[in-house]
Amino acid sequence: MRLLFGSCFTLLIAAAIGLGATWLTLTRGVAFGSLTIGAWTAWPKSGSVDIDPYARASIARSGELPTGTGDGVAFYAHTDDAGKNFDGRCSFTISGMTPAARYWTVTLYDPDGRLVANAIDRHGFTSEEIVRDNDGRFAITVAPLARPGNWLPTGGIEQFVLVWRLYDTPIGVATRTTKEGPMPAIVRKGCS
Amino acid sequence: MIRALMWILAAILLGGIVHLSTVLAMPQAAKQDAYLRLMPLTPVNTVVPLAAPTAERAIMPFMDPAFAAAVCRYDLTGGSLKLIAPVSQAYTSVTFYTRKSVAYYAINDRAAGRRTIELDLMTPQQHAEVPEEEDVTAADRLIIESPSTMGLIVLRALAPEPGLMATARGALARATCSIQPAQ
Numbered sequence: 001m002r003l004l005f006g007s008c009f010t011l012l013i014a015a016a017i018g019l020g021a022t023w024l025t026l027t028r029g030v031a032f033g034s035l036t037i038g039a040w041t042a043w044p045k046s047g048s049v050d051i052d053p054y055a056r057a058s059i060a061r062s063g064e065l066p067t068g069t070g071d072g073v074a075f076y077a078h079t080d081d082a083g084k085n086f087d088g089r090c091s092f093t094i095s096g097m098t099p100a101a102r103y104w105t106v107t108l109y110d111p112d113g114r115l116v117a118n119a120i121d122r123h124g125f126t127s128e129e130i131v132r133d134n135d136g137r138f139a140i141t142v143a144p145l146a147r148p149g150n151w152l153p154t155g156g157i158e159q160f161v162l163v164w165r166l167y168d169t170p171i172g173v174a175t176r177t178t179k180e181g182p183m184p185a186i187v188r189k190g191c192s
Numbered sequence: 193m194i195r196a197l198m199w200i201l202a203a204i205l206l207g208g209i210v211h212l213s214t215v216l217a218m219p220q221a222a223k224q225d226a227y228l229r230l231m232p233l234t235p236v237n238t239v240v241p242l243a244a245p246t247a248e249r250a251i252m253p254f255m256d257p258a259f260a261a262a263v264c265r266y267d268l269t270g271g272s273l274k275l276i277a278p279v280s281q282a283y284t285s286v287t288f289y290t291r292k293s294v295a296y297y298a299i300n301d302r303a304a305g306r307r308t309i310e311l312d313l314m315t316p317q318q319h320a321e322v323p324e325e326e327d328v329t330a331a332d333r334l335i336i337e338s339p340s341t342m343g344l345i346v347l348r349a350l351a352p353e354p355g356l357m358a359t360a361r362g363a364l365a366r367a368t369c370s371i372q373p374a375q
Contacts, residue, residue: 006195006199009199009203010199010200010202010203010206011203011206013200013203013204013207014202014203014204014205014206014207014209014210015207015210016207017203017204017206017207017208017210017211018206018207018208018209018210018211018213018214019210019211019214021207021208021211022210022211022214022215022218025215026215026218046295047295047298048295048296049294049295049296049339051294051295053215053216054215056218056219056292056293056294057215057216057218057219059219059225059226059293060218060219060222060225060292060293061218061222061224061225062253062254063222063224063225063226063228063229063252063253064226064252064253064254064255064293065226065252065287065289065293065295065344065346066293066295067287067295067298068285068287068288068295068297068298069295069298070285070287070297070298070299070300070303071285071287071298071299071300071348072285074254102283102302103282103283103350103352105256105258105259105350107256107257107258109253109254112253113250113252113253113254114245114247114250114253115245115246115247115250115257116247117247117248118247123247123257124257124258126258126350126351126352126353127352128282128352128353129352129353129354155247163254163256165256167283167285167300167350168283168300168302
């Protein structure tokens with residue numbers, strides 16, 4: 001009787017631990033081979049045959065196709081520089097330097113990777129279309145309501161994700177320091 | 193007490209096994225991976241343009257809306273595949289994925305160094321069967337080995353601003369992929 005109870009208990013706990021850990025790692029993402037610069041994190045190995053089993057599982061589950069290493073690298077941000085989650089009802093400023101790349105794009109998604117509906121049908125910017133000042137610097141305002149300059153609308157959704165993609169760039173598996181790859185700063189400006 | 197600890201230890205070990213095996217089994221079990229999403233939309237061994245992602249619908253999550261995209265879903269059972277992709281004005285890339293969405297090769301227009309990206313895709317066996325002199329004489333012939341018989345080639349052309357999307361789509365519309373019957 002005790003044996004039966006013990007083994008049932010063990011199997012239950014084992015299933016809970018195992019499936020719970022799988023669910024957690026696939027939804028939160030794990031940090032194997034990640035490259036973090038400020039609020040931005042990339043997984044350069046996910047675009048090659050050296051992709052780890054966790055990234056493979058999460059890609060199979062989501063249905064996305066990772067950016068290939070010979071193509072570029074994608075940096076994801078879920079929070080501002082202070083570590084606060086992105087909230088579509090707040091406004092954020094993105095400014096600063098970008099690493100060397102022939103082109104870059106920045107795109108706003110919901111946490112599942114869908115574009116967010118908005119009045120001006122803008123989902124991001126490319127390095128070519130962004131408005132810069134006389135010194136070549138730029139600032140993007142991510143906000144629910146219209147702003148002058150480079151406005152990236154959030155659609156007022158609760159949570160969003162920013163993806164910064166660098167195309168034809170030396171940034172990748174070998175990048176170690178933030179000096180090689182300065183990424184733009186993200187500062188929260190207030191909430192409506 | 194010791195007995196209870198033993199049960200817990202066993203539970204943790206077993207939990208670890210369950211965790212690792214579910215992670216490893218996920219790519220086999222996935223019902224919504226990129227290949228399965230594209231299968232109903234793309235005939236095999238043909239370049240098909242992909243609808244641009246919108247807020248309402250997107251074929252795959254996290255698609256870059258600044259790019260025009262096309263896909264060649266390939267099956268090398270009948271022979272090797274020839275891919276010809278003219279490059280667009282701004283930036284064009286070609287990425288090769290296995291059936292399980294692993295990006296095993298990617299090349300961009302600058303690395304290709306020509307006005308068109310031209311590649312031969314074959315399985316390791318088909319590559320071994322290529323006559324040696326042919327391999328040497330055609331030094332500029334780019335041969336890619338596919339780890340799986342089936343997979344995806346995704347062609348992407350950047351539209352640096354929305355007005356150039358039509359140009360980018362136009363460049364991809366001239367891309368072809370076709371099976372080369374074995375000689």
